[in-house]
Amino acid sequence: MLKGFTAPRSPRGIAALVPPPPWHFAGDVLAVEFWNDPDVSVQILPLGVELDERGRGHSVALFTDYQFTAQNEEYLDPARYQCRGFSVLLDAVWKGTPIAWCPYCYVDNDAALMRGWIQGYPRKFGTVHLTRTFAAASMASAPLVNDGRFSACMSAHGRLLVQASVTLREKVERLVGFLDRRIVGRRYFPRLSAGMHDKPAVDELVRCVSDHSLITNIWIGEGELNFPEAYGEELEMLGPLKVGRAYRFSFSYSVTDIEVLADLTA
C-alpha cells in the first residue's frame, strides 16, 4: 500500500515531497507596503476577484525567512525544510469581502514550491536573502532599534527581480491595517492530454486558513522597493509607484485546511 500526501508515493511514505498537514511555520519577515498602477494590476486578477476600491493599487511585498515542520521533526532536517520566500499581495475583494490576492510567489526549496501549489500560491524558484539580526551586538548584525537597517532581495535564475530596504523607526504592539486580509490564491494543475491543454484538471480559487497565528517583535519603519525588469517575468508590471511603511517582525502559524471559494473548471 503506497503512502504519501504527495508524489512520490512510497511504501513508508517518507519519500513524498511534501509531508501531510498539519504544517507549522516559524520565521522572520521583512514587508514593504506599496502602491502600483491599478490599471495594470487589475489585469493580474482572475474572474471574480476585483481590486479593492478603497485602496486601489495598495499592495505588499513580503520577504520571509522561515523553518517548516510537519509531524516528523522536519525542523531537525534544515537542509530540506528551511526556506526563504517572496510574495506579492494585492488588496482585492472577493464577493464583497476584502482579501489579499497573491499573483506571484517565489521560494528557494522544492518542498515549499509544491506546498505552495497545493495552497494556491503560484510558486516558482527564487533565491531570497534578508539581512538578519543576531543576539550578539555587532556592526555585522542589524539592530532592532530606531534607524536599524535591513535589506532584502529576490532573484530567479540569476536575474534580480526585487530589491528592498527597510529603516526601522519604532516597535509596535500590533500590525494595524496591514496583512489583515486572508490570502486568496488559485490551485491550478493542467492537463497534458492533447486538446485539453487549456482545460485544467484543477482550477480553484482558494482562501487560506491558518491557525495559531502569532506575530511578535514588530518594528515599523520606512521602506524602499524596486522591481527591476527581467526577461521571462512579469513581476515588474506590478512594481511600486509609491512606497509606504515597512515592517520587520517574527511570525508563526499552522495550516491544516483551505477554503475553496470557487471551482473555475465548472
Place this chain on the structure above:
Amino acid sequence: MLKGFTAPRSPRGIAALVPPPPWHFAGDVLAVEFWNDPDVSVQILPLGVELDERGRGHSVALFTDYQFTAQNEEYLDPARYQCRGFSVLLDAVWKGTPIAWCPYCYVDNDAALMRGWIQGYPRKFGTVHLTRTFAAASMASAPLVNDGRFSACMSAHGRLLVQASVTLREKVERLVGFLDRRIVGRRYFPRLSAGMHDKPAVDELVRCVSDHSLITNIWIGEGELNFPEAYGEELEMLGPLKVGRAYRFSFSYSVTDIEVLADLTA
C-alpha cells in the same frame, strides 16, 4: 484575460512556470541496467501495475543532461531551461502490456520539476552531474572509445543518493531490449481541505506519449551503480543486487500529449 499553461497565470502568459506544449528535449544520457529485489520493488507499484515476470527486478538508472525548448526559444534562456535529471524505471506490466514504471525522479530545475508532475513523474529536487565528452581531445574529456569512462551522481539536499560509473565497450546502432517500454507514471495532486487530505484532486495513471524520438551516438559498456542510504528517502530500497549493461547516448524527443490509463480517484 489571464494566460499561461500553468501558474502563475499572467496578462502576457510568459510568467508561467511551464510554457505550453509542444515541449522539445535534447541531451545526453548515461544509463545503467540493474536488478533489484522484486519482493521489495513490488511494494513501490500502484494498484494495477505489476512487476514484469519475465525479468523480475529488472530496472534502469537513467541520468540525463539536457536542454528544453517550447515555442518561445526557451533554449536561448539556458539559465532557466537547461536541466539535469535522474530517474529509476522498473520493468512492469499494465493490463498485459510491458511498461516502465517510474517510482522516483529528480531534477535540478523548477520548470522541469513541474513539467514532471504534469507528466506523471514524481519529481523532487536533485543535483545531478555526468562526466562529459567534448570535441577537443584531452585527458579532461571522456572519450567515446572502448575503455572510455564516465561517471554520474545525484544528490538531494546534500545527501548522495546515486553513484554510477560506466566503461564504454563498443558503439552500436540501436538500443536493443533497452528503454523500449513506454514510461508509466502517476499524476497526483492532493487536496488540502480538511478531511480530504487522502482524497487527491488528481490521481491518474498515465502513459507518456513522445514524438520524433531520436537516439544516436549509442555506446554500450559495463556499469557500476550504488544507491547509498539517505535520511528522508526510500530510493535505497530499490538499489541494485546485480548490475548489467551500461549505455551512453544522445537523444531528442517531443511531447504534446499523454495517455490517461486510469483515473484512480473514481
Place this chain on the structure above:
Amino acid sequence: MLKGFTAPRSPRGIAALVPPPPWHFAGDVLAVEFWNDPDVSVQILPLGVELDERGRGHSVALFTDYQFTAQNEEYLDPARYQCRGFSVLLDAVWKGTPIAWCPYCYVDNDAALMRGWIQGYPRKFGTVHLTRTFAAASMASAPLVNDGRFSACMSAHGRLLVQASVTLREKVERLVGFLDRRIVGRRYFPRLSAGMHDKPAVDELVRCVSDHSLITNIWIGEGELNFPEAYGEELEMLGPLKVGRAYRFSFSYSVTDIEVLADLTA
C-alpha cells in the same frame, strides 16, 4: 591607480572579492565537543604544532550561521555577505601554548572562502544548514529550553560530510573550558612556476587575533556527531570516537590583524 584589498583590483576598489579589514562577524553557533583518535589526528598537524597531551584527541565541531560586514554596509547586501560554515578545531600546543588547530574548514560563500585563506583557514566550499530558533513560538521553531533540539549538517559537492544534533539542557553564563584557545591556521599560497610547485610563495603559521568578542545566549547540552566517509575528503579520519558536551550560542567579533607565528618557507 588600482584599489582593493584582494583581487580583482579595480578603479573604485569595490569589485574586490574581499573588502579591507576591519571585518565584523555576528551569528549563531552550534558546537559539539568530541574526541578523535590521537594516533590519527596527530598526522594532520604541521611541523611545530603538537597534540595537547592534557586531552589527546579533544576536538570541536563548529557550525556557524552568520553575517559579515566591513566598512561599506556589507550587511545590507545579504546575498553576498551572509554565510554558513563548518570548522574542526583540535586541541594542540604551539611552543608550550595551548592553541586550537584548524585542519579543515568549509563555507558556502566566495568572499568567506578567500577571507579564510587570508586568515589561515583552509576553506573549501560546503553547504551548511543549522536548525534555527525564532522569536515566535511554534512547533517549527527550535526552542531555547531544556530538551530543545537542534541539528546541523555540512555537505560538499553533494556528499554529506558532517551530521550533528544537539539537545539543550541549561542556559549558562559562560563557556568554561570550551573554545578558549586562540585558533592557529596556515596561510598557504602555492607557486605555479615549473619546478616550484612544492615551494609555496606563502606558507605561514598564523594565530588569529580577534577583537570585541562577545558570546551570549549560551545553552549547554548533549550532542551527537558523525563524519560520514566521502570520496575526495579526509575529514572522516578525524571523526569522533566519543562525543561530549554540545553548545548553542550567539557570537560576534571583529578582525583587523593576525599574528604570524612562523614563516615555513624560510
Place this chain on the structure above:
Amino acid sequence: MLKGFTAPRSPRGIAALVPPPPWHFAGDVLAVEFWNDPDVSVQILPLGVELDERGRGHSVALFTDYQFTAQNEEYLDPARYQCRGFSVLLDAVWKGTPIAWCPYCYVDNDAALMRGWIQGYPRKFGTVHLTRTFAAASMASAPLVNDGRFSACMSAHGRLLVQASVTLREKVERLVGFLDRRIVGRRYFPRLSAGMHDKPAVDELVRCVSDHSLITNIWIGEGELNFPEAYGEELEMLGPLKVGRAYRFSFSYSVTDIEVLADLTA
C-alpha cells in the same frame, strides 16, 4: 608529513582544494569580440601594462563550459570538477609584446576559483550558462549551422552581469586574429597583519603558459553583448560600445607552468 598542492594540506593529500599540475581542461566556448571605451578601460590596467594602441578598447567576452582533470581522474568526479566560467580579456601590451589582460573572471566552482588565483585570474563566484548543442537534432538543441543561435549569461549573487547572444554564420578552420595573445594576470595574496594590509605577500604579473592547446569545431558569426550595471561590481565600466564577431568552438589545453613577468612587491 602533510601533502597537498594547496590548503587544506592533509595526510593523504587528497583533501587539498586544488590538485597539483599538470592540469588539463576540455570544453566549449562562446566568445564575443567587442570594443569598450579605452579612456575607461585603461583604468583597469596595472602599472606596466598598457592598452594596445593598434586596437584601443578591443576586448573579448569569453564564456567557457568545461571539465577539468589532474592526475587522479578528476573528470570522473563531475560534481567537483565540472565548471563554467566567464572572463573579460583586453588587448594590451607588456614591454612591447601584445598580451590579453584579464581584469575580471568568474567561475562556479571552488577548485576553479582557487586555481584562478594561483594562475593570476582574479576569480569570483559567478553562475554561468551557455546554450548547448547535442548530437541528436531537435528544436531544443542549438544547431552548428548558418543561423544557429546560442546565448550565454553570467550572474553573481543573483545579479545579472553579462548577457550575450551569438548567431553562427560559417565554419572556419582557424581563429585568425582572435584569442592569439597570451593572457596576463596578477597573482595577488594580501597580508592581514596590522599595518600590512596594503603590502601583499604575493603581487606578481604573470603570463599564462599552456600546452597542447587544441581548438576545433570553430564557428564564426555575429554577436550581441551587454554588461548590465550591478551593485558591488565594476564590470559594467568595461561594457561594449561596439560589438564585433562572435565565436563558438571547442577547446582543450594543459597547464603546468606560469611565467612571472614582474614581482610588484619589490
